Amino acid sequence: MDRLARMRTRLSGAAVVGVGMLLLGAAAYVFLALAGHALDPQGFTAVSSVYFVVAIVGPGLFVAVEQAANREVSARQAAGHGIGPVVRSASQVAAGLAVVVAAALLLLSPVLVDRVFAGSWALLVAVVVSVVGAAAVYTLRGLYAGARRFGWYSATLGAEGLGRLLPCAALVLAGAAEPVLFGFAFVVGAGFAALVTVAGMRGHTGADLPSPPVDRRGLGREVGLLATASGLTLLVANLAPVVVASRLVTDAATAAAFASLFVLARTPLFLFGPVQALLIPGLSAAAAAGDRGSLRRQTGIALGLVGVVGGLGILAAWIGGSWAAQTFFDAPVPIAGGYAAALCAGTLGMMAAQILQAVLVALRASRTATLAWAVGTALYVPILFLPLPPVLAATIAQVVAPAVVVALMLVGVRSGARKLTAPALLAG
Incomplete structure (x- = not known):
């Protein structure tokens, strides 16, 4: 009950x-x-x-x-x-x-x-x-x-x-x-x-x-770490169309079509911010009580819901992503559905990363979240400039970077959860 x-x-x-x-x-x-x-x-x-x-x-x-x-x-x-x-x-x-x-x-x-x-x-x-x-x-x-x-x-x-x-x-x-x-x-x-x-x-x-x-200094350090993580998240979420446009100066139509497809694929992410606000109170209460079971259940439910919604989004993008870009954004040329599905998979990875970041915040492991985004960004930027077709390189980057971030955050969450053997102490 x-x-x-x-x-x-x-x-x-x-x-x-x-x-x-x-x-x-x-x-x-x-x-x-x-x-x-x-x-x-x-x-x-x-x-x-x-x-x-x-x-x-x-x-x-x-x-x-x-x-x-x-x-x-x-x-x-x-x-x-x-x-x-x-x-x-x-x-x-x-x-x-x-x-x-x-x-x-x-x-x-x-x-x-x-x-x-x-x-x-x-x-x-x-x-x-x-x-x-x-x-x-x-x-x-x-x-x-x-x-x-x-x-x-x-x-x-x-x-x-x-x-x-x-x-x-x-x-x-x-x-x-x-x-x-x-x-x-x-x-x-x-x-x-x-x-x-x-x-x-x-x-x-x-x-x-x-x-x-x-502990005001500790709180300030945490805010600095989380601000850095948020900045890197914005970079991964928004840089690809800019790089594609810079690499396709003589093919503005393809660059514009990719930007339209990219915006559509990122739409769920724009509405996802408050989810962390909803998750952190319950996760923090579980962490403060040393309740690993509750922490695990809440995390699993949130990731499961994102997985279901994200999976449906990937399927929809594969079938109608290019049509949607041309219909709603007047994209000048079509782009294969596989690219749309891959971009949605990257969005799914970023939503999963935001959930795991909320868990890390609750576990007082913001440094791990920042490190994960730093590593992901360090991989992301070079992939954008690989000697491949620009749209292909950008799409690979959008899948690989969030996947690496999620993997590193999962390791951090498991490590932090294992330490919850007694009620956590308040900062200061």
């Missing part, structure tokens, strides 16, 4: 988070569509560049704060402790990361402004503003996910989507056609989400419970 109740709780949490994620994802696509119709090509290119840079800063870096805070809160609640020290330490670590990221953007400003933002320093300021918002909202998401308060977690997603979409729609209705206005309309979403959902923390830090201090 307890197991059935836990399953219902997880399914309801997944449904609630899914609603927020769909709203956030839809807002991004609608924003790009509205900006594309309102701006000239140069202005739209600059604004779309803001979109991509913000995506790297948020999901690419500050998700590390979310994961680390999620794990700490989950472990403390399982031990019956208050989470006040986690709130303070995670906020401080996020602020420190924001300073580092903002400084890096300023150092790169001559290149970014001249070549990416069409000479607009205001758009660079907009991206720096997005850093502050990302630091705040991803910290809140980690706290809410760790406490299994998925309604508030979903609210941060939905509020970020609305905070982007409504200002952009207002600009279109007002007939505005300034790239800077659209840039700021997009970046204020994260900050808006943090402001309207921070109230959910009031009275829920467990002030009346014992609250051991957090």
Whole structure:
């Protein structure tokens, strides 16, 4: 009965988070569509560049704060402790990361402004503003996910989507056609989400419970490791079409068709981010209790579901991947179904790696996750440039690198699980 109740709780949490994620994802696509119709090509290119840079800063870096805070809160609640020290330490670590990221953007400003933002320093300021918002909202998401308060977690997603979409729609209705206005309309979403959902923390830090201090330096090191892993994940997830295009300068049609097929194959990965937020609390509780059986069951169920969904996706891609690319993205030439199926297999590997990374976070083995992605990336990049047809080389790279990452993570999970012979101690 307890197991059935836990399953219902997880399914309801997944449904609630899914609603927020769909709203956030839809807002991004609608924003790009509205900006594309309102701006000239140069202005739209600059604004779309803001979109991509913000995506790297948020999901690419500050998700590390979310994961680390999620794990700490989950472990403390399982031990019956208050989470006040986690709130303070995670906020401080996020602020420190924001300073580092903002400084890096300023150092790169001559290149970014001249070549990416069409000479607009205001758009660079907009991206720096997005850093502050990302630091705040991803910290809140980690706290809410760790406490299994998925309604508030979903609210941060939905509020970020609305905070982007409504200002952009207002600009279109007002007939505005300034790239800077659209840039700021997009970046204020994260900050808006943090402001309207921070109230959910009031009275829920467990002030009346014992609250051991957090090892802030240890938390900062973990965030650094997870940020590195996330950055390498983004590299493996997005570099192939760029390399293929650079190697097929005289065959733009094939390069465009591969990019369309690649985007389709990667679609499940774009919607997979919150899955880690759902997994980490239960995994962290099992790890804190030294419950290897529960850890193994949760991991097996998650991997099994991904395997089933991924297997169906591979079959569908083999049969209709090329047709879908030509129908939905107007791909100029067809590409054999085997390539589509292989790219989906690579996506399946990356989803499995994200699940295993959540397990490693719960086991306090973030270093292993980062090492696995580093090794996978070290193999991935050279394979892209093998003296083979560019599309074939890129497809091989997309299959091999995630497979290596998964294999290394499995070794790390087994090693970490074997050490769970007694309740784990809290950091600090």
